[in-house]
Amino acid sequence: MNKTELIMCVTEETKLNKKDVEKAVNTIFSSIQKALIQNDKVQIIGFGSFELKTHTARKGRNPRTGEPIDISESKIPSFKASKSLKSIINR
Template sequence: MNKQDLISAIAETAGISKADAEKAINAFVETTKQTLAKKESIQLIGFGTFSVSERAARTGRNPQTGKEIQIAAKNVVKFKAGKALEESVS
C-alpha cells in the first residue's frame, strides 16, 4: 500500500474527503518527525510505540576490500508493535 492507497482507505473508513485524509496523514507524519527529533517517544495504545535510540559507534568492514572502517554513532528510529497490532496479524 502506498500513500495514495492509504489516503483513499482512510477517507473511505472515516467517511471524510480524500483531501482531509491527506491533511491528517501529513499532520501525523510531520508531528511524528518533530516529536522524534526531540528524542521523545510516541505511544499509541494497541498500535505501538515510536522511539529514538542511539546506536553507538562501532568498527565495521568494507565488504569489497575487507578493510576495517569506523562507523559513526547515530540516532535511529525504532517501532515496537503493540499487543493488539501483533494479534491482528497472527
C-alpha cells in the same frame, strides 16, 4: 499499503474529502517525526510505540576492499507493536 493507498482507504471509510484526509495523514507523520527528532517516545495505545534507538560507534570493514573503517554513532527510529495489535494480527 503505501501512503497514497492509506489516504484512499481512510477517504473511503470516513467519506471525508481526500484533501482533508491527506492533510491529516501528513500532519500525523510530521508530528511523529518532530517528536522523534526531540527524542520523545510516541505511544499510540492499542497500536504501538515509536522511539529512537542509538547505535554506538564501532569499527567495520569495507566489504569491497576489506579495509577497516570507522562507523559513527547513529540514531535509528524503531517501532514496537502493542500487545493488542499483535493479538489481532495473530488470530
